[in-house]
Amino acid sequence: xxxxxxxxxxxxxxxxxxxxxxxxxxxxxxxxxxxxxxxxxxxxxxxxxxxxxxxxxxxxxxxxxxxxxxxxxxxxxxxxxxxxxxxxxxxxxxxxxxxxxxxxxxxxxxxxxxxxxxxxxxxxxxxxxxxxxxxxxxxxxxxxxxxxxxxxxxxxxxxxxxxxxxxxxxxxxxxxxxxxxxxxxxxxxxxxxxxxxxxxxxxxxxxxxxxxxxxxxxxxxxxxxxxxxxxxxxxxxxxxxxxxxxxxxxxxxxxxxxxxxxxxxxxxxxxxxxxxxxxxxxxxxxxxxxxxxxxxxxxxxxxxxxxxxxxxxxxxxxxxxxxxxxxxxxxxxxxxxxxxxxxxxxxxxxxxxxxxxxxxxxxxxxxxxxxxxxxxxxxxxxxxxxxxxxxxx
Amino acid sequence: xxxxxxxxxxxxxxxxxxxxxxxxxxxxxxxxxxxxxxxxxxxxxxxxxxxxxxxxxxxxxxxxxxxxxxxxxxxxxxxxxxxxxxxxxxxxxxxxxxxxxxxxxxxxxxxxxxxxxxxxxxxxxxxxxxxxxxxxxxxxxxxxxxxxxxxxxxxxxxxxxxxxxxxxxxxxxxxxxxxxxxxxxxxxxxxxxxxxxxxxxxxxxxxxxxxxxxxxxxxxxxxxxxxxxxxxxxxxxxxxxxxxxxxxxxxxxxxxxxxxxxxxxxxxxxxxxxxxxxxxxxxxxxxxxxxxxxxxxxxxxxxxxxxxxxxxxxxxxxxxxxxxxxxxxxxxxxxxxxxxxxxxxxxxxxxxxxxxxxxxxxxxxxxxxxxxxxxxxxxxxxxxxxxx
Amino acid sequence: xxxxxxxxxxxxxxxxxxxxxxxxxxxxxxxxxxxxxxxxxxxxxxxxxxxxxxxxxxxxxxxxxxxxxxxxxxxxxxxxxxxxxxxxxxxxxxxxxxxxxxxxxxxxxxxxxxxxxxxxxxxxxxxxxxxxxxxxxxxxxxxxxxxxxxxxxxxxxxxxxxxxxxxxxxxxx
Numbered sequence: 001x002x003x004x005x006x007x008x009x010x011x012x013x014x015x016x017x018x019x020x021x022x023x024x025x026x027x028x029x030x031x032x033x034x035x036x037x038x039x040x041x042x043x044x045x046x047x048x049x050x051x052x053x054x055x056x057x058x059x060x061x062x063x064x065x066x067x068x069x070x071x072x073x074x075x076x077x078x079x080x081x082x083x084x085x086x087x088x089x090x091x092x093x094x095x096x097x098x099x100x101x102x103x104x105x106x107x108x109x110x111x112x113x114x115x116x117x118x119x120x121x122x123x124x125x126x127x128x129x130x131x132x133x134x135x136x137x138x139x140x141x142x143x144x145x146x147x148x149x150x151x152x153x154x155x156x157x158x159x160x161x162x163x164x165x166x167x168x169x170x171x172x173x174x175x176x177x178x179x180x181x182x183x184x185x186x187x188x189x190x191x192x193x194x195x196x197x198x199x200x201x202x203x204x205x206x207x208x209x210x211x212x213x214x215x216x217x218x219x220x221x222x223x224x225x226x227x228x229x230x231x232x233x234x235x236x237x238x239x240x241x242x243x244x245x246x247x248x249x250x251x252x253x254x255x256x257x258x259x260x261x262x263x264x265x266x267x268x269x270x271x272x273x274x275x276x277x278x279x280x281x282x283x284x285x286x287x288x289x290x291x292x293x294x295x296x297x298x299x300x301x302x303x304x305x306x307x308x309x310x311x312x313x314x315x316x317x318x319x320x321x322x323x324x325x326x327x328x329x330x331x332x333x334x335x336x337x338x339x340x341x342x343x344x345x346x347x348x349x350x351x352x353x354x355x356x357x358x359x360x361x362x363x364x365x366x367x368x369x370x371x372x373x374x375x376x377x378x379x380x381x382x383x384x385x386x387x388x389x390x391x392x393x
Numbered sequence: 394x395x396x397x398x399x400x401x402x403x404x405x406x407x408x409x410x411x412x413x414x415x416x417x418x419x420x421x422x423x424x425x426x427x428x429x430x431x432x433x434x435x436x437x438x439x440x441x442x443x444x445x446x447x448x449x450x451x452x453x454x455x456x457x458x459x460x461x462x463x464x465x466x467x468x469x470x471x472x473x474x475x476x477x478x479x480x481x482x483x484x485x486x487x488x489x490x491x492x493x494x495x496x497x498x499x500x501x502x503x504x505x506x507x508x509x510x511x512x513x514x515x516x517x518x519x520x521x522x523x524x525x526x527x528x529x530x531x532x533x534x535x536x537x538x539x540x541x542x543x544x545x546x547x548x549x550x551x552x553x554x555x556x557x558x559x560x561x562x563x564x565x566x567x568x569x570x571x572x573x574x575x576x577x578x579x580x581x582x583x584x585x586x587x588x589x590x591x592x593x594x595x596x597x598x599x600x601x602x603x604x605x606x607x608x609x610x611x612x613x614x615x616x617x618x619x620x621x622x623x624x625x626x627x628x629x630x631x632x633x634x635x636x637x638x639x640x641x642x643x644x645x646x647x648x649x650x651x652x653x654x655x656x657x658x659x660x661x662x663x664x665x666x667x668x669x670x671x672x673x674x675x676x677x678x679x680x681x682x683x684x685x686x687x688x689x690x691x692x693x694x695x696x697x698x699x700x701x702x703x704x705x706x707x708x709x710x711x712x713x714x715x716x717x718x719x720x721x722x723x724x725x726x727x728x729x730x731x732x733x734x735x736x737x738x739x740x741x742x743x744x745x746x747x748x749x750x751x752x753x754x755x756x757x758x759x760x761x762x763x764x765x766x767x768x769x770x771x772x773x774x775x776x777x778x779x780x781x
Numbered sequence: 782x783x784x785x786x787x788x789x790x791x792x793x794x795x796x797x798x799x800x801x802x803x804x805x806x807x808x809x810x811x812x813x814x815x816x817x818x819x820x821x822x823x824x825x826x827x828x829x830x831x832x833x834x835x836x837x838x839x840x841x842x843x844x845x846x847x848x849x850x851x852x853x854x855x856x857x858x859x860x861x862x863x864x865x866x867x868x869x870x871x872x873x874x875x876x877x878x879x880x881x882x883x884x885x886x887x888x889x890x891x892x893x894x895x896x897x898x899x900x901x902x903x904x905x906x907x908x909x910x911x912x913x914x915x916x917x918x919x920x921x922x923x924x925x926x927x928x929x930x931x932x933x934x935x936x937x938x939x940x941x942x943x944x945x946x947x948x949x950x951x952x953x954x
Contacts, residue, residue: 001440005492007394017791021798025807027522034795042790059454064814066449066517069475070769073636080653083636083771084480087473089455095472099484106490107394121804128888133454138826139852139911142944144886149897150912152880156898160878160925184788205882206894206920219796248461248471250858254899255850257908258878266468274493347791355790362789380458384471415823421856428861436861452818462858504820513815522810529812 003274009228010104011238012097012354012390014043017221017347020187020339023121024218028063029075031220032117035347036077039113039222043234050224051109053078055085056096056116058342058379061130062123076115076222088386089134090292090379091246092116093345095386098244100225110227117220118341127216134381136251148213152205154258154382155295159207161259162310164298166207168317170198172294173211173336175316179323180333182363185347187217187339198294214292217339221347223354237358242372243277243389245270253381264303264376264385271374272305275389280305284389285370286327286356288349290377291334300376301329304387324367331356331366342379349375350388357392397489398618398626399741399777400496401431401611407726407735408575410506411605416451419607420444420502421463427609428465432621433496435465439611440494442466445474445481445501445730449514452507464500464609476634477501478608478734479763479773483632485612495617501731502607511603512536519768524641536600538641538767540592543682547594549646549696552685554594556700558585560681561599563709564717568724570750571739576602576724599681604726608734627744630758630776631664633657637770644770648683651690651762654774658760659692662776667692671776673743673759674714675736678721679766684708687762688716691774710751718743718751733763733773740777825853828867830941836933840905842866849905873952874900874910876927881920896923900949916948928952 016038018024018031026034032055040046055076060068069085076083086092086099093116100114120127131147158164173193180189193211201211224234231238245267249256268280277283289300298312306327307315315321321329332338332352335345353373355361376387403426405411411419428435435442444460453459457473460466474481478501485497508514516535519525528535546552562585568577580598588597618626635653637645655667664670674693678684685699693714694702702708708716719725719739722732740759742748757779764772799807822830825841829852832839840849841864843857849868856863879898885891896915901908915923916932929949939945 001495002493007490007492015791017794019794019796019798021796023799023801023804025797025799026795031796038791038794060448061454061814063521064517064812065521066514067447067475067765067769070636070765070771071518071520071639073771074638074640078636079638080635080649082634082654082657084484084634085475086484087455087475088457099472102484102487102491105493106487108487108490126888128886130454132886133452134458136459137452137820138822138830139943142942143897143912143914145897145912146882146884146886146888148884148888149880149882152882153878153898153912156880156925157878182788184791185794202890203881203883205880205884208880246470246472247468248457248466250467251459251462252852252854252858254877254911255909258899263468267470270470351791360790363787364789380455383458412821413824415821415826418823418825418855434861436859449814449816452816452820462854463856465858465861467858507818507820509817509819510815517814517816521812525812526810 006105007107008105010101010225010241011231012223013226013231013234013238014039014224015351015354016042017185017351018219020185020217020219020341022215022217028072028117028119032072032075032115035220035222036113036115039224043224045224047077050077050111050113052082052103052112054096054100054103054112054114056092056343056346058089058092058118059130061133062120064122072117077113088379088384090342091377091384091386092343092379094349094375094377094388095246096343096346097223097350097388098246098386101241101244104225104227110230112225113222114225115222116343116346118344119218120216120341121218146205148205148208150382151293152208155207157258158295158299164310164313167195168313169295169298170195171316172297173198175322176291176330176334176336179331180337183333183338186333186337188215189333189337208293212294214335214340217341219339219341219344221344221351223350239354239357240391240393241388242391243271243275246386248384253383260309261299261303261385263383264300265305267385267387268304271387271389284372284374286331286366286373287329288332288352288375289329291330291336292340294336297330300378304374304376328366331364345377349377353390357390395492396615397486397612397629398615399610399629400613400618400621401427402738402741403427403430404573404608404738405606406573407604407606407728409604416502416504417463419504420500423607423609424464424500427611431611433611439496439498441488441497442469442471443474443481443484443497443499445476445478447475447730449517450508450729464498477730477763477765477773479737479761479775480634482610482737482775483634483773486629486632489612489614496611496613499610499612500607501734503605503728503731505603505729506605515767535767537592539680540595542644543595543680545646546682546686551697552700556704557599557682557685558582559703560678560684561585561723564678564721564723567718568720571720571724574720574725575604576726577720595680601679601722601727604728606728606731608731608738610734625779625781627741628778628780630778631658631661632775634773639769641768647696648686648690650770650772651687651774654772655691658774658776664776671758671760672715672756673740673753674716675719675739676717676762677764678717678723679727681723683764684717691762715753736761736763737775744777744779825855829853833945834939834941838870838872838902840868840870842868851902851905851909852911870902870904873903873930874949876925876929877901877908877910878925879923894920896920900929913946914948917950
């Protein structure tokens, strides 16, 4: 890989997202349209200006629609355009913009629209029913697993190996649900939540309790990416995608050590090298790691090399990761606070980086001056990660 | 701007079923062949891996989970395109063009023999509110839409049913000279007619049978490939893709998706007169009439002309246009998303001079075209060439 | 202060949330996904299942990296080379991690928790094993690193499935 020879630099010039909620009346196509329109409006563009459309959406089983990408394309503005859907499970939220990045960085397109949509409430009786089909049909499915099981196993292993206390993990849920209070799309914002609320919430698959988990949600988000050649035509505050990385580990999840996410570290190193970052802890100002469970924020901070293994819990306990702390983490409120419509988490990861770095985050704006941020998502069978570094120049 | 070349290809044979291996072992088989052909070690040399798959074809909610091991992609950048093999190549092409990636692997496969309810899954691609009830309610096979589209095409261009039947005869015969193809046959128009209407005016033997198989492509930046091999290189000169409205009622009669995809690919490749500039052609023919419609969309014939070319024997090894010499999908089988790579594979073999009995002498420029199938209008076009 | 000023972008996000009962009242279409599959187990897993029927755990050796892969594969994903040899394992294992689950597959609450986790087999590299249930122990007795052994179904009830093992229980000394 030549991580320093990129043909065209790529900037985000607009972002949009719908409300995130357990049930939205809008169809998937309608949600995609709402988000796409908001992103285009912020960029001051119309669909005619867009050369290509990239779609991110998680399993087709949520909608019960085969070739879901093609089905959604008119809502996303893809009609009669080059239209591409990419998919790495939960990691899609940060991966679809990476696909958008190479559409532009290659020199092939100047302005592209990245749309991520998720409607989890269509599947009955519960979104978990669709997750019954993500398992190996021989080794796992006969055991009738619930997706929460494996995360709980991962959390258990993480706590065991790095001596992490549950009370510190639960603080992440408290922080993010409080942060979400400033977010107009939030589903589970709670200004009064306490550590005791999390510790005493009902057991799901121990050590995981109900408030450790982000809620299933419906929603959509979109961003507009443009080439360096035209970025300043559209805005005075473009935010640049300076590093991208992704990595997948083996399918055989029972053959891995679940305590440290090596694939996150590999993806992060790729993105950092491309962005010219040598010391991530010094050079990155804030982070939006993927937080579908509270322990994942900690594990991912460590995978992103922003903390030593086991250290992220201590940073959280000491308040360093608060919005006004020395290293703000998930100032958006994250998936735990805003909601978790899988791929549409684009809006709380890449979207939030854009708004924070452009100085447009309103009451969510972090206290310190930020120039460099990192966003990350994670998916498949706890096995794949996508990482994006963004900068203001 | 760096150029993109095909460094290696590998494929399993295409067959109606593959009970002896699972999908991982099938993909591994094609991957090993491609890496040997490219003279690379995937664990060391490959910067990014792409597989082309749809969850409901496979029966998994997140099929991406089950792809890295058998391609050598563990702990590497790897992703799924929920599109066909040419859309996979398009992403590899763009990744290499960024300057960041040197070698990228693209895989597509079909294990369709393991899908027990094929027609129901196809039906699930229809809009669940407006379109699906029409076929589900009356238990109609969703391919009825192909009958509708064929009727529209015949009406718009004056093409005849007989001209479409010629395509089915030609491609099945042509498949006899392709060792990978399972559905070669010496048949005549009579047999096509006798097979009867499946979805009038579409006849049963004008529909491609399904097959299993896996195909792997290794793409590389030109300067990297030059360091690895002395063999003449096949260049990916241009690639385009496009999607029409997903609504069945909004579909064009002239395969507008293929026309737009071709415009994009031709512009990059400098193709202005495809009929004169392109030596070998592989176009989508899941339904026989589609070959004619696609030839017209790609600029090889005027609307209504392709049927006459087929009837007059102009589409074949001895004809003016070398079309679907591999046997196409009618001969090689419908390989789902891998059908697109099957076409690209044929072009690469032709340009390398490795196409055996069906070799076009001195073939230098070829085009492969794909369509993702009912009910959508999504397709891609890739132009390959020799430059030596 | 307008809503816009109060929140910052995304401004006035759209989307109408519904209550559960509202969901029932709005026009909607119900459908089942009629998708059925029969997967070939493949060369390696077919043998693994056959051996489960015999009450045995089998793996494949990668001669290159000298790992015994369980569950077995015909190729090593690290070396990308064919595996070379079948290797029987004693079946005993240690608990790698676990969960005590109060929900079933469809997220319904259950009274008696399911004890589930991953084990690493003796004779295989660290972390190499499978997911399975635990039994003959109380939830509070389950610990990472605990030595366990499989409890097999009676021979005439085994069908060549991961469920031929009923669960893993604490190993008797």
